[in-house]
Amino acid sequence: MKKFVYLICIIVLATLPCAAQKSYIITGHISGLKEGLIVQLVEKSHGNQKPFNAATVRDGKFVFKGSQKDPRGVLLLIKDSYGSYSFILNNSKIVMTGKAVSTKVEGKDSYHFEIFTKGSSLTDQYLKKVSVRNELNQMYDAKSKKYTNVWDRYYSARNKKDTVLLKQIEQSEEYKAANQAEANFFKTVEQKYSQVVRDNKDSWWGPFLMVDLWNYFDESAKPFYNQLSTVAKNSYYGKMVQKELFPTDYTGKQVPQFKLKDNDGKLVSLAELCKGKKYVIFDFWASWCHPCRMEIPNFKKLYTAYADKGLQIISISIDKDESAWKKAVAEEKMAWPSYLDRSEVASLYNVRAIPAIYLIDAQCKLVSDKLRGESLANKLAELFK
DSSP states (O other): OHHHHHHHHHHHHHHSOOOOOOSEEEEEEEETOOTTOEEEEEEOSSSOOOOSEEEEOBTTBEEEEEOOSSOEEEEEEETTOBOEEEEEEOSSEEEEEEEEEEEEETTEEEEEEEEEEESOHHHHHHHHHTTHHHHHHHHHHHHHHHHHHHHHHHHHHHHTTOHHHHHHHHTSHHHHHHHHHHHHHHHHHHHHHHHHHHHTTTSTHHHHHHHHHOSSOOGGGHHHHHTSOHHHHTSHHHHHHHHHHSOOOOBTSBOOOOEEEOTTSOEEEHHHHHTTOSEEEEEEEOTTOHHHHHHHHHHHHHHHHHGGGTEEEEEEEOOSOHHHHHHHHHHHTOSSOEEEOOSOHHHHTTOOSSSEEEEEETTOBEEESSOOHHHHHHHHHHHTO
């Protein structure tokens, strides 16, 4: 009889549903991390997210504890350093093993992680879904290596303002081939990424992979969003994508106010920078952004033509490396105010792609945020007529 009761107990326990785990524990054993380093978790997005959890390396090990209601794409990184490892966080027991190799990049530690994650089936799925990125990285490296000389010569000539040499380079077959290779590469990227989204359009994976694979969204991303299912659009990442793709239109309205910090630490407001001006252009850019730096000669022409008539230009760099920003400013010799975005102004304006150019009037009302190059020049010619 006792044996019979015992068997019943085993059967009942075996058939009870498993209680869903209500928290996560991440244990990391990563060689190459020095004692006392701060390891951080940051949510993946196109904005500047702040760490939501942190742990200290002790005896070669770190431990994170917390709770996560829904799956989130997360970056594991070292505080004040470059490099990260991507994974999917949910309530589970996760063990990370591997190594981190540190090098110096412009005086700052940069980590390359080789990590194996156990206990996270969602991370396993994620790595399979984004494996196409490895193929594209190899294509990009091959393209860059093949045409590095022509691009080096091109930028050198442009920085020296050697228009004769610049024209010769632009007319060369090598330069034309480099541009065509660039166009072909990005066409391949679009085709590969679009297939990944289509394959995952019916769940939160679809919009999450859009956030993960794209560095920023522009008009070309809207068809991908439109093909998502209702379930996917209503998910956390679906709403994130929707907000980024369809931001608030400030045309004719006052733009959000902000303050920038100059090199002396003094705060300067947008209102102060606009004072006494008829129109103001503020441009979000970065030292590493090729299209941004191609736009600077256009700004110089506009500044020469209209500065005395009431035009102000403000350059706001989103560079993370201050020395790289200072070097680029010195090279470009801008005659107008230039600031490093230390106050997260780009996040305030939901900047996702650069260059991002805003033209406002004396009342800080937006005239347009869709003008560049010739269209911007034509608009200013009309306004200053």
